[in-house]
Amino acid sequence: MKSPAVPNTLRVSCRADDFRTAGSANELGDLLAKADARGDPTTVIGQGSNVVLRARLPGLVVQPRIRGLVFERLDERRWRLVAGAGETWQEAVRASLGRGIGGLENLTLIPGSVGAAPVQNIGAYGRELAQVLESVTVVDRERHRLATLSANECAFRYRDSRFKDDGAQRYVIVYVSLVLGVLCANASYPDIRRELGSMGAAAGHGSVAEAVARVRRRKLPDPRRIGNVGSFFKNPRLTAAQLDALRGLVDVDAYVDGDRFKVPAARLVDRAGWKGARQGAVQVWPRQPLVLVNHGGASGREVLAMAQCVRDDVAAKYGVQLELEPAVKGVD
Ligand code: EPU
Numbered sequence: 123m124k125s126p127a128v129p130n131t132l133r134v135s136c137r138a139d140d141f142r143t144a145g146s147a148n149e150l151g152d153l154l155a156k157a158d159a160r161g162d163p164t165t166v167i168g169q170g171s172n173v174v175l176r177a178r179l180p181g182l183v184v185q186p187r188i189r190g191l192v193f194e195r196l197d198e199r200r201w202r203l204v205a206g207a208g209e210t211w212q213e214a215v216r217a218s219l220g221r222g223i224g225g226l227e228n229l230t231l232i233p234g235s236v237g238a239a240p241v242q243n244i245g246a247y248g249r250e251l252a253q254v255l256e257s258v259t260v261v262d263r264e265r266h267r268l269a270t271l272s273a274n275e276c277a278f279r280y281r282d283s284r285f286k287d288d289g290a291q292r293y294v295i296v297y298v299s300l301v302l303g304v305l306c307a308n309a310s311y312p313d314i315r316r317e318l319g320s321m322g323a324a325a326g327h328g329s330v331a332e333a334v335a336r337v338r339r340r341k342l343p344d345p346r347r348i349g350n351v352g353s354f355f356k357n358p359r360l361t362a363a364q365l366d367a368l369r370g371l372v373d374v375d376a377y378v379d380g381d382r383f384k385v386p387a388a389r390l391v392d393r394a395g396w397k398g399a400r401q402g403a404v405q406v407w408p409r410q411p412l413v414l415v416n417h418g419g420a421s422g423r424e425v426l427a428m429a430q431c432v433r434d435d436v437a438a439k440y441g442v443q444l445e446l447e448p449a450v451k452g453v454d
Contacts, residue, residue, distance in 0.1 A: 132350060144188070180452075188208045202301055207298070255299070256299045259297035259298075280357075371440055390444070392411045403420035
């Protein structure tokens with residue numbers, strides 16, 4: 123029997139030795155416990171929208187399909203949303219805004235599942251998940267039971283969390299609990315402010331969601347139509363000295379981020395001349411050069427090879443090491 127294909131929005135071909143879905147936290151816990159007891163490698167995958175898969179995933183590959191979007195009123199303003207890991211992120215956004223509950227509008231149209239959202243602390247247009255997340259419920263594979271981690275315990279950073287480092291093998295997210303209705307609509311990003319202007323709309327939760335959707339549709343390739351995983355590189359966080367050195371080479375914006383300065387990787391990739399460049403079926407997206415697309419038939423290895431060419435060139439020209447944003451999984 124041919125081994126099953128692993129779903130992924132980059133649309134590269136990847137086969138799993140054993141692909142399973144889990145409709146409940148218990149089912150998921152059992153599958154993982156059995157694989158762990160056998161000593162099999164395991165991979166948990168959501169909708170595959172932030173991974174680059176190599177040709178084969180050995181051992182067990184499990185996709186949580188835990189459903190549910192449950193709203194609970196906390197007081198006059200605040201609502202708790204408990205969402206199952208297997209729900210589509212955009213459904214959580216739509217369900218909350220549809221009830222007139224604000225908070226997720228800037229995170230409109232981010233591809234992927236609810237369970238994947240905390241792993242990379244999804245963020246866009248001035249908001250990130252960490253700002254609304256209360257806690258996550260996880261399968262704790264060390265203690266073989268469900269556990270709850272507070273937002274603090276998730277150690278969220280820019281596109282990063284505990285689920286990418288010391289918790290990567292230990293915890294599998296089954297529910298995410300958000301507190302919504304607190305934050306004001308945020309139209310601070312120039313792209314969003316401009317879009318609201320052209321819509322003739324004031325900044326409210328619904329209008330910001332609409333503006334974000336318009337900007338994203340214009341700049342980013344729709345993964346339902348063309349293979350991609352959104353931003354392929356993180357925006358580098360530089361020290362003041364590194365920023366000074368870079369500014370001697372290229373004119374670049376910088377945003378204060380803690381003790382560092384975040385600069386747009388898109389600018390460096392663009393200035394290095396990669397916008398629209400193509401290697402086989404892989405292309406640097408002309409309208410947002412942080413995104414690599416697969417026009418059809420590229421392998422994970424080919425996509426990674428092109429990313430490496432971009433990284434090497436940016437490092438040579440500007441002395442900045444770009445980090446990959448999606449996780450790389452599997453073997454060739
Ligand atoms: N730029 C160029 N050339 C271009 C496009 C952009 O030089 O062709 C420069 C411009 O200076 C522009 C800057 O890049 O002002 C920033 O571009 P943009 O506002 O589109 O955002 P980004 O920094 O490239 C980040 C996230 C996106 C998120 C947007 C909006 C990362 C790695 N990416 O991109 O997230 O949607 O901000 O907040 O942080 C994703 O993670 O998959 C993703 C799409």
